[in-house]
Amino acid sequence: MELLRVEGLKKYFGEIHAVDGIDLKFEEGVFTSIIGPNGAGKTSFINLLTGRFFPDSGKIFFKGEDITRFPIHRRVKRGIGRSFQITNILPRLTVFENIAIPTLSRMNKSLNLLSRFKRLTSVRKSVEEILQTIGLLEKSMLPAAALSHGDQRLLEIGMALASNPTLLILDEPTAGMNPVERIHILKNIKQLSMEQKTTFLIVEHDMDVVFSLSDRIIVLHRGKVLADGRPEEIKEDPIVREVYLGDSPLTTTPRPSSLTLPVNEKQASDSGPPTTHKILELQSIDTFYGLSHILQGISLEVNQGEVACLLGRNGVGKTTTLRSIMGLTPPRSGVIRFKGQDISRKKPYEIALLGIGYVPDDRRIFPELTVRQNLEIAQWVIPSVQGGWDLSKVYTLFPKLKDLENQKGRHLSGGEQKMLAIGRALMANPTLLLLDEPSEGLSPLLVQILREAIQNIQREGVTILLADQNLNFARAVADHAFILEKGRIQYKGAMEELWKNEALVKKYLAI
Numbered sequence: 076m077e078l079l080r081v082e083g084l085k086k087y088f089g090e091i092h093a094v095d096g097i098d099l100k101f102e103e104g105v106f107t108s109i110i111g112p113n114g115a116g117k118t119s120f121i122n123l124l125t126g127r128f129f130p131d132s133g134k135i136f137f138k139g140e141d142i143t144r145f146p147i148h149r150r151v152k153r154g155i156g157r158s159f160q161i162t163n164i165l166p167r168l169t170v171f172e173n174i175a176i177p178t179l180s181r182m183n184k185s186l187n188l189l190s191r192f193k194r195l196t197s198v199r200k201s202v203e204e205i206l207q208t209i210g211l212l213e214k215s216m217l218p219a220a221a222l223s224h225g226d227q228r229l230l231e232i233g234m235a236l237a238s239n240p241t242l243l244i245l246d247e248p249t250a251g252m253n254p255v256e257r258i259h260i261l262k263n264i265k266q267l268s269m270e271q272k273t274t275f276l277i278v279e280h281d282m283d284v285v286f287s288l289s290d291r292i293i294v295l296h297r298g299k300v301l302a303d304g305r306p307e308e309i310k311e312d313p314i315v316r317e318v319y320l321g322d323s324p325l326t327t328t329p330r331p332s333s334l335t336l337p338v339n340e341k342q343a344s345d346s347g348p349p350t351t352h353k354i355l356e357l358q359s360i361d362t363f364y365g366l367s368h369i370l371q372g373i374s375l376e377v378n379q380g381e382v383a384c385l386l387g388r389n390g391v392g393k394t395t396t397l398r399s400i401m402g403l404t405p406p407r408s409g410v411i412r413f414k415g416q417d418i419s420r421k422k423p424y425e426i427a428l429l430g431i432g433y434v435p436d437d438r439r440i441f442p443e444l445t446v447r448q449n450l451e452i453a454q455w456v457i458p459s460v461q462g463g464w465d466l467s468k469v470y471t472l473f474p475k476l477k478d479l480e481n482q483k484g485r486h487l488s489g490g491e492q493k494m495l496a497i498g499r500a501l502m503a504n505p506t507l508l509l510l511d512e513p514s515e516g517l518s519p520l521l522v523q524i525l526r527e528a529i530q531n532i533q534r535e536g537v538t539i540l541l542a543d544q545n546l547n548f549a550r551a552v553a554d555h556a557f558i559l560e561k562g563r564i565q566y567k568g569a570m571e572e573l574w575k576n577e578a579l580v581k582k583y584l585a586i
Contacts, residue, residue, distance in 0.1 A: 077100055077103075078103045078137070078138065079099075079100070079124070079136070079242060080099070080101070080136040081098065081099050081123075081133065081134070081135050081136075082098055082136075083096055083132060084096070084097040084123060084132075084134075085097075085132045085133050086123055086128055086130050086131055092297070092298045094119050094130070095297065096299065097133075097295075097300055098300075099293065099303070102274075104274055105274065105290045105291050106268050106275045106277075107276045107290065108278075108279055108284075108291070108293070109121070109276070109278045109293045109295060110280070110285055110292060110295075111295035111296055111318075112296065112318060112389060112544050114297075114512075115295040115298070116295050116297070116299075117278045117295055119298075121244050121246060121276070124244065124276075125147060125157050126142075126145055126146055126147040126149075127147065130143065137150070137153055137242070151238050154240050154242060155240060156238050156240030156243045157235060157243070157244040157245070157246065158231045158232055158235055158245045161364070161367075162227045162367070163231055164231055165219060167218060167220065168218070168219060169216055170216070170217055170218075170219055170230055171216060173230055173234055174202045174205050174233050174234060174237050175198060176234075177234050178198055178201050178205075179198060181239055184198065202237070205233050208236065208270070209229045209230070209236070209263055210259075210263055211233065224366040224368065225257070227366060228260055229259075229260055232245065232248070232263075232264070232267075236273070240273055242276060243275055244275075244278075245277040247280065247390060249261070249281050249284050250280075250367065257284075257561075261284060261288070265287075265288060281388075281390070286306050289306050290306075291303070291305065292304065292306055294315050296318050301318060316585050352378060353378055353379070354379040354413065354506065355376065355377040355507060355538070356375075356377075356411070357373055357374055357376075357396075357409065357410075357411050358374050358409055358411075358412075359372050359374055359408065359410070360373040360374070360399055360406045360408070360410075360411065362395050362396075362398075362399045362404055362406045364395075364404070368562065369392050369395045370395055370396060370399065370406070370562050373396060373562070373563070377538060377555075380533070380536060381533075381538060381539075382529065382541070382553045382555075383541075383555045383556070384553035384555070385397075385542040386542075386546065386558045386573075386584060387544070387558055387584070388544065388560075388584070391560050391562065393511070393543075394436065394511055394512075394542060395562075396542065397433065397509045397542055399411065400413075400418075400426075401423055401426055401431065401509060402418070402421055402422055402425070403423055405419070405420065413426070413430075413507065414429075414506070427503065428457065431508075431509065432508045432509065433509045434493075434496045434497050434500050434509065434511060435496075435511050436512040436515060438489075438492045438493055438495070439496065440492050440495050440496055442484045442485035443483060443484070443485065445480065445483055446476050446479050446480045446482055446487070450476075450499055451466070451502070452499070453499050453500070453502035454503070456503075457503040457504070459504070464501040464503075464535075466502075468501070469501060469502065472498065472501075472528050475491060490521040497510070497528065501532070505537060507537070507539075508532065508537050508539045509539075510540075510542070511542050512544070513541055515543070515545075522545075526551050526552055530552060539552075546580065549570065550570055550574050555567070555568065555570060556570045560583050566579060
């Protein structure tokens, strides 16, 4: 029986088509997973279903009723519940009280104080049943903050169940879990799906989770439905496999010298193959977001002059690795060395002054400044270097920016903003450049331009560490690769050796 239907659903953020004309139906009792590469529109889609966003066009029907413009609380009352990527509980209240609050709301008893629970027999019974269902009854009197990360995720699912949902949407339910916690929550979710009168829809990047739970898998790519079918059909779909491994039509012939940048005499005389001098070293890095253990003992080395790439599906820790290096999410333990100096506890601005540039996946340009002002602002803080990067070099690298130098940042396309963000980072004359998902969301032509730019930046003597999901793109630019899976390094070595290892690629990078 049909539970949910969306027709022509669209949501735009400026020029970004986050959800671009989706038509789907969801049946009662069918466990459905939504997967797709980073930026595919998965979270935007469920935000539309749950009322966090309203669509620019299209309709959403739930149990036959048009809920397109319903606010969040009305959708909850109709039977739609959800959990979030970041655990959303009340840490100072007990486990019991966390479940009791939404239970009181569902029973229209929200004005009763927590101290009167003893008199509310129906509430207590309902709360205890949910705690029994999620396996936390014995921990009901503990403060929620005292639970492990896995149990906190279960508690959040319990809070969603307290609203008695017909449809429960889980956004990355296993994110940040260690293997033991992951097995625990998988067992509970599977049991819930079999015992409850609740239909599950999850967004997940862990393919083991997806294929162990799902009756149906929907693949999104660039805001559209790329594939929809049973797990065995999706696993063998060549188009889906191509998207997960990178869909840019890149060749992998020896890198051509596509343009000549102005260089000083020293740079010209020093040109040649990359050295093997170690410029960056991570030793046993553990990084957390709250209780979420994201990086679990990461160790890697990057040699001066090379391009290295962090590979892996979305949510495995690539961005967190770059943020840890940059000091934006400092590691809780372990050591990070840059040019032999321990930078593990330094502030981001101190790390930037040492010679590390960072281009985040969301670019972070200044929307009200012109292209030229965005570029020049870096040298207001970090003085220019003779023979280093300046406007002339950046405009030679990205000629499009020269044509747009008087345009405000907010008027640029996504690809133009990415060029600008890279150019701004170069204006600070970094020795090491960190690029997060540089090829994400770009057209094949822009990916080709970016590929050539990275090759030219490397020839200028800049070491590059990038994080990307596009294996074809990574192969075209990178000398070495590191594969991350569940916060751990699963492969480190030459990119060409990885490319030849079909089993390894299929295990960690395909679906």
